[in-house]
Amino acid sequence: MNGVVIVAAGTGSRMKMEINKQFIKLNEKEIIAYTIEKFYKHKNIQDIVVVIKEEEAEFFKENILKKYKFENIKIAYGGNERQDSVYNGLKLLDNKCDTVLIHDGARPFVSGYTIDKSIEEVKKHKAVVVGVRVKDTIKVINDKNDIIDTPDRSKLWAVQTPQTFDYNILLKSYEDAFENGFYGTDDAMLVERIGYKVKMVEGSYNNIKITTQEDINIGTQILKIQD
C-alpha cells in the first residue's frame, strides 16, 4: 500500500506575502489543490495525509477539500520545522502502508510519470529521491564570501520531492534523528545518516518548488506547458 505525506504547514517567509503560499492561486486554482490532485487522481496512491498549519484547518477544509471534493484526505498539523511536519504526517498514515512518498505542498507540478517512477524504483532500492542535474556551476564560499571550493558539477544534482521510502526505514530514520536532535533539510538526509543508500531518480526541471515571488510567474508558464 502506497501512502503520501504532503507537507504544507510552512510559513512561506521567502514568498514575502500575507497569504500562505500554498493558497496562492495559479489560473484561479490554489497551489495546494494542484499538488493534492496529482496524488488524489493517481491510481497507485491509496492513502493521503496533508500536513497544514492548525490555524488554517477550517480554511483548508472549506476552501480546498470541500471545494475540490477531495475525499478521505487525512489532516495532520505541522511543526516548527519541515521535519516535524513530516513526522506528524507519518504518524497518521494507514499502518498497511509499506511505501511512503514525502512531497512538498509547494511543488504542484510533479508529474504522474515521476510518481510512477518513484514507486517503481523504491521497490528495488528502498529509498529514492527525484532530482535534476545542476545546470549552473556551484561554488562553496566562506563567511567572508571568498570562494573556497568548486565541486565537480558532473556529480551535482538538485534534489526535489517526492522522496520515496520503505515506510519502516523512514520511520526508523526519523526516530533516530529526533533521539539525536538531528535536523536535515530533506528526508533523504535522515535515511543516509543511518547508513542506507538512497538512489537518485531523474525528475523534471518543471517540478519546481514555489518559494519566492518569481516562482509564481514561472509556475504560470509551466501550467501552460502541462495543460
Ligand SMILES: Nc1ccn([C@@H]2O[C@H](COP(=O)(O)OP(=O)(O)OP(=O)(O)O)[C@@H](O)[C@H]2O)c(=O)n1
Ligand atoms: N515547518 C514546516 C516548514 C515547511 N513545510 C512545508 O515544506 C515544504 C517545503 O518547505 P519550504 O518551501 O521552505 O516552505 P516554507 O518553509 O513555508 O518557506 P520559507 O522557508 O520561505 O519560510 C513546503 O510545502 C512547506 O509548506 C512544512 O510543512 N512545515
Ligand SMILES: C[C@](O)(CO)[C@H](O)COP(=O)(O)O
Ligand atoms: C525537500 C526539498 O524540497 C528538497 O529540495 C528542500 O530541501 C526543502 O527545503 P525547504 O527549505 O524546506 O524548502
